[in-house]
Amino acid sequence: MEKYKMHILICGGTGCRASASEAIQNNLQEAIKAKGLDDEVQVVMTGCFGFCEKGPIVKILPDNTFYVEVKPEDAEELIEEHIVKGRKVMRLLYVDPENKEVISDSKHMGFYKKQIRIALRNCGFINPENLDEYIARDGYAALGKCLAEMTPQTVIDEIKESGLRGRGGGGFPTGLKWEFAAKNIADQKYVVCNADEGDPGAFMDRSILEGDPHSVLEAMAICAYTMGADKGLIYIRAEYPLAITRLKVAIKQAREYGLLGNDILGSGFNFDVEMRYGAGAFVCGEETALIHSMEGLRGEPTVKPPFPAESGYNGKPTNVNNVETFANIPVIINKGASWFNKIGSEKSKGTKVFALAGKINNVGLIEVPMGTTLREVIYEIGGGIKDGKKFKAVQTGGPSGGCLTEKHLDTPIDFDNLLAVGSMMGSGGMIVMDEDDCMVSMAKFYLEFTVEESCGKCTPCRVGNKRLHEILDKITLGNGTKEDLDLLRNLSNVIKDTSLCGLGQTSPNPVLSTLDNFYDEYLAHIVDHRCPAGQCKALMQYVIDPELCVGCTLCARNCPVDCISGERKEAHLIDTSKCIKCGACMEKCKFNAISIQ
Amino acid sequence: MAKIKLAKSKVEKLVEICKSFDNKGSELINVLHKAQETFGYLPAEVQETIARELNVSVAHVYGVVTFYSFFSMVPKGEFPISICMGTACYVRGAEKVLEEFKRQLNVPVGETTEDGKFSISCLRCVGACGLAPVVTVGERVYGRVSAGDVADIIKEYQK
Numbered sequence: 059m060e061k062y063k064m065h066i067l068i069c070g071g072t073g074c075r076a077s078a079s080e081a082i083q084n085n086l087q088e089a090i091k092a093k094g095l096d097d098e099v100q101v102v103m104t105g106c107f108g109f110c111e112k113g114p115i116v117k118i119l120p121d122n123t124f125y126v127e128v129k130p131e132d133a134e135e136l137i138e139e140h141i142v143k144g145r146k147v148m149r150l151l152y153v154d155p156e157n158k159e160v161i162s163d164s165k166h167m168g169f170y171k172k173q174i175r176i177a178l179r180n181c182g183f184i185n186p187e188n189l190d191e192y193i194a195r196d197g198y199a200a201l202g203k204c205l206a207e208m209t210p211q212t213v214i215d216e217i218k219e220s221g222l223r224g225r226g227g228g229g230f231p232t233g234l235k236w237e238f239a240a241k242n243i244a245d246q247k248y249v250v251c252n253a254d255e256g257d258p259g260a261f262m263d264r265s266i267l268e269g270d271p272h273s274v275l276e277a278m279a280i281c282a283y284t285m286g287a288d289k290g291l292i293y294i295r296a297e298y299p300l301a302i303t304r305l306k307v308a309i310k311q312a313r314e315y316g317l318l319g320n321d322i323l324g325s326g327f328n329f330d331v332e333m334r335y336g337a338g339a340f341v342c343g344e345e346t347a348l349i350h351s352m353e354g355l356r357g358e359p360t361v362k363p364p365f366p367a368e369s370g371y372n373g374k375p376t377n378v379n380n381v382e383t384f385a386n387i388p389v390i391i392n393k394g395a396s397w398f399n400k401i402g403s404e405k406s407k408g409t410k411v412f413a414l415a416g417k418i419n420n421v422g423l424i425e426v427p428m429g430t431t432l433r434e435v436i437y438e439i440g441g442g443i444k445d446g447k448k449f450k451a452v453q454t455g456g457p458s459g460g461c462l463t464e465k466h467l468d469t470p471i472d473f474d475n476l477l478a479v480g481s482m483m484g485s486g487g488m489i490v491m492d493e494d495d496c497m498v499s500m501a502k503f504y505l506e507f508t509v510e511e512s513c514g515k516c517t518p519c520r521v522g523n524k525r526l527h528e529i530l531d532k533i534t535l536g537n538g539t540k541e542d543l544d545l546l547r548n549l550s551n552v553i554k555d556t557s558l559c560g561l562g563q564t565s566p567n568p569v570l571s572t573l574d575n576f577y578d579e580y581l582a583h584i585v586d587h588r589c590p591a592g593q594c595k596a597l598m599q600y601v602i603d604p605e606l607c608v609g610c611t612l613c614a615r616n617c618p619v620d621c622i623s624g625e626r627k628e629a630h631l632i633d634t635s636k637c638i639k640c641g642a643c644m645e646k647c648k649f650n651a652i653s654i655q
Numbered sequence: 656m657a658k659i660k661l662a663k664s665k666v667e668k669l670v671e672i673c674k675s676f677d678n679k680g681s682e683l684i685n686v687l688h689k690a691q692e693t694f695g696y697l698p699a700e701v702q703e704t705i706a707r708e709l710n711v712s713v714a715h716v717y718g719v720v721t722f723y724s725f726f727s728m729v730p731k732g733e734f735p736i737s738i739c740m741g742t743a744c745y746v747r748g749a750e751k752v753l754e755e756f757k758r759q760l761n762v763p764v765g766e767t768t769e770d771g772k773f774s775i776s777c778l779r780c781v782g783a784c785g786l787a788p789v790v791t792v793g794e795r796v797y798g799r800v801s802a803g804d805v806a807d808i809i810k811e812y813q814k
Binding site for chain 2 (some may be wrong): 071072073076077110111113256257258259260261264265296297298334335336337338339340351353354355356357413415416417421422453456457487489491495500503504507510513616618619638640641642645646
């Protein structure tokens with residue numbers, strides 16, 4: 059890396075690539091060539107920077123200038139001004155929305171200030187397709203240390219002492235899990251990386267795999283060393299083509315460097331990794347279901363015990379950890395358990411990555427110490443609610459987490475606190491909702507997901523969730539009764555208590571938490587036949603206020619079914635019998651003349 | 656479902672795919688991935704051939720195909736349209752966008768227009784939540800789509 063004077067880092071995460079970051083890369087390279095600076099300036103496509111809301115992001119080193127919302131046509135100016143003349147391109151810098159201050163270094167931005175990056179340490183920093191860059195950031199030092207200086211048991215003890223808990227949602231102590239797998243004697247054992255990130259709205263695992271694939275390979279090798287396995291499998295979603303490509307590159311490079319394969323670093327330890335592809339089944343995030351899927355079967359969970367540590371893949375002892383869990387391991391070995399366990403809360407150590415999304419200003423991927431409050435995450439890092447609307451709820455833990463409200467905002471986020479308030483950590487999805495979101499519809503939306511994703515093996519989950527969904531549907535259509543609410547609650551509790559795996563045991567959470575926190579909203583649907591958030595189509599009508607309408611015709615021109623009539627400069631009218639309630643008119647109206655009744 | 660007869664070359668291709676995975680039943684999912692990549696979808700006849708080659712029952716193959724949402728038994732359109740229904744997209748209005756696509760193309764989710772040009776499906780999170788709601792057409796990703804943009808997106812592919 060030292061041969062270049064300057065480096066231009068471009069986010070190559072999925073979000074930024076969707077906004078043409080590859081074209082930016084090409085244009086930058088051309089502009090550099092045109093100036094004859096090929097030998098001095100290097101353009102690197104990195105993993106995700108996290109600040110997706112402001113993507114595509116371009117960062118220039120060594121001066122740490124962080125450009126946001128860059129377009130391919132800005133490339134020439136960036137090179138001409140910043141690289142050649144040494145002047146920052148002011149119009150592409152981040153402006154603090156509160157005090158309008160221009161901030162050029164990301165570490166001073168509200169979004170990054172409170173973050174501590176352990177699992178995401180290399181994302182947006184190194185070229186994920188270059189092993190040397192990973193090594194330059196202490197990569198494979200932890201594996202070297204384990205093989206040369208530590209016994210399997212001392213490695214396990216270190217992980218146990220660190221207090222690391224499974225980041226996939228279970229929160230089970232990782233060191234303990236490794237110890238179980240190590241204790242079972244067998245001729246063949248397996249290490250499995252669960253990269254079947256199924257939570258809609260959570261994309262931390264993919265970002266780690268896309269931005270720092272070697273951290274996962276290194277950790278898998280360390281795990282294999284502790285339990286005496288020589289084979290690793292990465293179970294990854296087929297829907298993640300970029301992550302798959304980057305992993306394949308990483309595996310190939312690691313083999314070439316002798317960091318995977320036989321006699322790693324001359325220690326006599328053998329380990330190699332293969333990929334297995336998921337095919338779109340949420341339940342495969344559950345470890346027994348995942349193992350069945352890898353065996354070529356339907357991904358249905360089985361009763362534990364036996365735990366995979368005894369009898370997993372092909373009936374052999376298997377240790378399954380999630381991507382983010384693995385990404386923490388090398389740092390713990392390098393910096394020590396006592397460094398790691400000082401970060402976080404009493405029972406949840408270290409940091410957690412969250413995918414912050416929904417009605418929030420700064421959508422993105424963040425990593426904060428456990429124990430950070432929801433308020434800090436939503437208001438300080440997330441920059442508050444979009445369009446100045448009112449915060450209504452935050453849903454943590456993916457489709458089977460709970461919806462938390464204003465009163466929970468000061469709850470420090472960790473595994474146990476979230477469970478105590480009726481939600482869960484899950485894999486770290488965090489969806490923020492505002493006053494326009496109907497909580498009954500949200501519960502229905504989540505149930506729709508679980509109904510579709512239930513594997514059908516056990517009755518409470520297969521039938522129970524379907525019934526829950528039907529009742530919620532009935533309520534959103536305005537046909538619910540008060541008895542339905544009791545039924546919802548009873549049925550939810552039965553499903554939770556009697557389902558076989560984590561999916562059914564948690565799927566009623568959105569129903570229960572919205573019943574607890576938004577009971578009045580349910581009542582409004584049932585008693586008043588009204589959706590307070592104005593989202594339930596059956597219970598609403600779009601109307602134009604003749605006082606406010608100036609007759610600009612914009613709504614009529616944007617109506618997809620031509621149901622708005624009216625002469626120019628005269629108040630318009632919506633034909634409610636033809637209206638499909640798509641909301642396009644309301645979105646376009648510049649005079650707030652259209653409302654929902 | 657109507658039977659179609661697989662061309663000999665297609666059968667040979669399938670046999671080859673199965674062979675590349677040592678005709679092992681445990682490789683079924685990998686075989687199906689490869690087969691779908693080659694043929695675009697997995698009609699009954701493809702499943703029958705795979706079952707024969709891997710020496711497993713057709714019911715087993717069918718069970719696996721229908722279990723995973725990635726596998727499809729119907730062909731996709733020339734321009735497959737997918738609307739992200741992940742939570743982040745949903746709260747930013749993905750449902751309205753979906754409704755609009757369904758209305759304009761006049762096909763339900765999971766089906767293809769009569770001319771074979773467009774098919775509509777829902778997907779769960781492409782990981783571009785900053786651009787929500789997201790629609791993909793083939794490899795192309797459209798961000799911050801509203802119901803009003805739908806006609807323009809369709810028009811791009813209708814020429």
